[in-house]
Amino acid sequence: MQVTFLGTSSGVPTRARNVSAMALRLPQRAELWLFDCGEGTQHQFLRSNLRLSQLRRVFISHMHGDHVFGLPGLLASLGLAGNSSGIDLYGPDPLESYLTGVMESSSSRIGYPTKIHRVRESAEKNTVLIDDDDLLVRCCPLNHRVPAYAYRVEQKTRPGRFNLELAQKLNIEPGPIYAALQRGEKVNLGDGRIFDGKDFCGPSRPGTSIVYCTDTIFSEAVIELARGADLLIHEATYAHEDADLAYQRQHSTSTMAAQTAAEACVRQLVLTHLSPRYAPGNRLTPNDLLNEAKAIFPNSLLAKDFLQLDIKPRCNSS
Structure with missing residues (x-):
């Protein structure tokens, strides 16, 4: 799997960081999945090496604007381009009424098949959200000011190498x-x-797994969802010294993200959704947040817009 960060700021965009969006390129298929779609995401696609025409699924964590305001424009542009075979959308209960209202009010016609799936029941009952020939998707509720969800994408175990x-x-x-x-x-x-x-056939080969988690205060449910994952993408809106703000606004600090990664025994942690208050030149910068996380979980990385990561399973017999 390949991850591309299209937006890594929280709340509002900055000159260097757009608001939340992350694209997942799937193995052995010309298909992209998008996680969150903040304002300007379709412009970020144009600045990347990704093809918007390959977008097949969109997962929305919650309905705050910095995670969803870019979705109507992106869907409308796909309709005007006429090169989409259809998109499935997953998210909180209000997602359907939001998109219906925007499209009707703006007289926008999508022109390709869409289906909206509510994820609340799957998250609350801990059932599989998607099960196809190669991939499993699960989700869990987060602790935020509005209903919010984290997602785990896991490649199924593959047969061993053929002799x-x-x-x-x-x-x-x-x-x-x-x-x-x-x-x-x-x-x-x-x-x-x-x-x-x-x-x-040789020994079976484990698949790759990633977890996308934003926005939430420290969550035991995320630890369970992320357990053993190859990559945990976790918000780190605040520095440790601003923990009071984190609790007040139901966001995570860099140390909360690192603690989650450590307890879940993930392979790598990537910090995203950084507050603009830590822009370079201020007293605290994103590197300070990264150092806080590394003190707890050394294999931590700082996300930035257009960063691409190729994610491999932690054990591969090849």
């Missing part, structure tokens, strides 16, 4: 038989030989 050399040595014809063996199935050949696919 091509062994198959060739046994004079097995390539084609559908190879595919069946790689799936671990038993195969009866026309000459009477029977082979078990398990004998031709």
